[in-house]
Amino acid sequence: MASSTFQKTLLFFILAPSFMMAQYTDVINSNRPGRAVSAYAVGKNVVQAEVGLFYEQQDNSDLNFDSSIIGSDIALRYGFFFEQLEIVYEGSFVTQSLSYSNLNPDETRTDFTRNRIGAKYLIFDPFKNPENNKPNLYSWRANNVFQWKNLIPAVSLYGGATFTLGDNPFYVGDPNISYRGAVATQSRLSPRFVLISNIAYDRIGTDFPEWSYAISVTHAFRNPKWSVFFENQGIKSDRYSDILVRTGLAYLFNENFQVDFHLGSNFKNSPSRMFAVGGLSYRLDFHKDELVPIDRQSPSQKPKIKKKSFKKKRKKNKKKKKDSLDF
Template structure:
């Protein structure tokens, strides 16, 4: 490419393109404690782990049923090359109570890896909103509802349910999973996420489901959610209604908990979960912030915050590291002998 003007044009085009569609956020953006999934990725250079310990209990029904489960769920998320593309993997390990109810009731327990799914999502449309904080001429315009907020950001999801699970949880074969992920930011504090999934395609256990989650931020640290998930199966539908809280401990660590009411066919029960989401942040912006004189800005509120605060694990292990002692040197004055 010999034309220097063309090089400059392409440079600024790619720069603007990556900046407009950047998915990275200064604080962790976790899907937990809900079951729904945001259309946005974690951003390039971010390695995020979202864990959850759960307990599920329902009533025992005739013939065979699975009335009780205790397990651990882990979701790993990262992004390569493209900000709008996220790669993720989800695994669940649990201990289930299998009950048989006829004339008498008996049960046994099984333990193992119950789920291992790999997938990817791609943001195909990101809604932009007006910055009304700069509106000073009209009070009405400043506080008027932005109708663009009714149009959601959209992502598509494609995944694969592997058969790398314990024998009890194996299906006929590996099966695909597809979905549409929507998010409406109705205000700076309240958003609604809608997911539609078609799972285990091509098997006897194929299912169609939707999830609607409303999240409200009370402050910079605390948020809550209300969620409904409904799963349509050939022989049995499942419905759960959940509520939960999340606490932002640091910009890279979130703690959350949730409780759900379950309705699975004729069975009813509850679900409780407690989780931690943590990210390893290696993200680097594709641009350098410059001042009006064209010099790099190294002293900003965000950079100062990052310098003062270390990661969660760094603070823990920092307890066991010895602080370097400052070496002091003393100079002695020698007296001359007469």
């Protein structure tokens, strides 16, 4: 029982691509901590909330101000119709207090910096066929070292819309609706390391469209309830460009509840940024396994009749029949 619990918990950190139904896992599959998004969905009929609180300090030497930001992040995810599909709402609501070193008066801004809804669909999963991920029963090393085939990633596509409501001080002049497209990939480098990468084109239809990328590596400790991540994110637009790094920890309380904490900063001074984020993820699991009709099962799913066992059974029946005739 302890061994089974250990294995199920470990799958939380490697996001369980070895399951035949690659979307649903026995433990929560969260995109927290960080900004990089998994290629996998939460699973059909799973409702999941991912919430965070953060504090950020900014100093801008070019514009002669410093500011403090307090805010919250939320993501609501729901898997429906297919194991590969989920819809997701993502929001960030912040209050920024600015103090200027010149004669300008202090200022406070409050509004959404992120307010979007979209859908993500897994288009390719290298682990969909369990035959491609069978363990080597004769070599521990073969199951625990890097293999080139592990670089082949799962790939998903995302499409969504960003909503700018009213006079948003963070996005002055933007239309009420703009659009976002993204690609997310995920590779399992080893049983304890996972690589996730995202590339996105955001605020399509505005005067300041934005390119961004995120690369994240997650490592599960020997105590599989704990994991650590390192992330690099880049943003490029005419309004704002930056490169950020993040690192932090996640802890799994049970199969439906995770907490996390991370720190981050950038490398420029217009503005310089340092932030701390704490959060949690919780899911309501209404998932039910679907039975696959035997005529649609793959060869690996169908029960196999062993010829040797069948021959032995026939010989045994013949012997019994002969003994009864002799009697």
